[in-house]
Amino acid sequence: MKNKFLTVSIPVILLVIASFYLAFQFINPSPKRVITIATGSIHGQYYQTAIKYKELLHKVDVEVNIVTSSGSLENIKLLNEKKVDIAFIQNGTIKANTTKSIEALASVYYEPLWLFYKKDLNDIQYIQDLKSKKISLGLEHSGTKDLSSEVLAINGINKDNAQLEYHNAKESKDKLLNDELDALFLVTSANSKIIKELLENKDIAVFSFKRAIAYSKKFHYLEPINLYEGTVDIYNNMPSRDIKLLSTTATLVVNKDFSDELIRIFLKKVKEVHKRKSLFEAENQFPNINNIEIDMNEEAFRYFTYGDTFLEKIFPYWIASNLDRLKILLIPLLTLMIPLFKGVFPLYRWSIRSKIYRWYDEVQDLDLSLEGLSKEELVEKLKELEKLKQEIKEETKVPLSYMGEYYDLIMHLELIISKVNIKISSN
Structure with a gap:
């Protein structure tokens, strides 16, 4: 799951860096702070x-x-x-x-x-x-x-x-x-x-x-x-x-x-x-x-x-000047921020839910492997299920707003454990 997150985030970060680099090419560097003035006679x-x-x-x-x-x-x-x-x-x-x-x-x-x-x-x-x-x-x-x-x-x-x-x-x-x-x-x-x-x-x-x-x-x-x-x-x-x-x-x-x-x-x-x-x-x-x-x-x-400009009324001149020079960066920044803001919340939800959903592969594999097992093998599977349940509780930390999905996972795991216990009792 971590690899999937990096696959999404790294291209976005690289796109932001590339956009800012291109924008900087159109910004003039700060001038050398030297002025030469012609006057008249030294007595004038x-x-x-x-x-x-x-x-x-x-x-x-x-x-x-x-x-x-x-x-x-x-x-x-x-x-x-x-x-x-x-x-x-x-x-x-x-x-x-x-x-x-x-x-x-x-x-x-x-x-x-x-x-x-x-x-x-x-x-x-x-x-x-x-x-x-x-x-x-x-x-x-x-x-x-x-x-x-x-x-x-x-x-x-x-x-x-x-x-x-x-x-x-x-x-x-x-x-x-x-x-x-x-x-x-x-x-x-x-x-x-x-x-x-x-x-x-x-x-x-x-x-x-x-x-x-x-x-x-x-x-x-x-x-x-x-x-x-x-x-x-x-x-x-x-x-x-x-x-x-x-x-x-x-x-x-x-x-x-x-x-x-x-x-x-x-x-x-x-x-x-x-x-x-x-x-x-x-x-x-x-x-x-x-x-x-x-x-x-x-x-x-x-x-x-x-x-004076709005920035010059707030900041010392050289700070206001540099901020003004960087205004061209607002173009790529705003262009990128709109889709990023739209995508960041789904990406966040996906990253939280992935902490829960990643366990379902193991849960499903264990469930499918129960058919045709002997009593001794079922006891071993039960130990694996209990160990998995404990591992999920220790490693899966999610915000309260996602606890419903967390307990759904625990409930599904409990159902499989109950199923194993019934099979053991019937044997």
């Missing part, structure tokens, strides 16, 4: 923000490598060459039709376009007033240089009627303070140390874009924002008047073939960093997927649209 806001990401991701066992660069345009090049996985860029420096291998993850904070100039210049009311001036447009291959060049160009300013230079933020600031520049453009967060230093300097003025709305109509990735009087420093009343600014957004972009799992855990930490209220941003305004110039990454779109 992109770099400082990436440091915050790195600290948070380290707590969930994700290693972050930071690659510095000259800015947005070089970051795009690094992404196209697959030297980095994720990069900061200034919104507007890349268009949907310029690359098919880069997708957007999120806008993370406002990046105002700042124009600082020496106060001892003649009153600067419009960008055209910068003609003939010495101006830093930002570092070559940076988003600052890209945007400031466009703003100057639509105002008729170029290298033929102004002295245009290209320096990073720190060099530009130092040259402005040392009277080596008349004005400089910066595109960076208001939290930047350089911005605060320039706002605090009484010899430096910040340009107010009177026609901010007109610029935003021309460049649809720009938004007019206001820096209100005293918001930087109420005690010292900085700035001393309301300033109209133009702002783009710092945008995170990713290689199209980068891991969805790492994108999701990365965006969770991005949200932790940027959800708080700040000088220009309302609480939970960032990160977002608004006003982005290039195609959105599908996983990022799902995350910002639907939030």
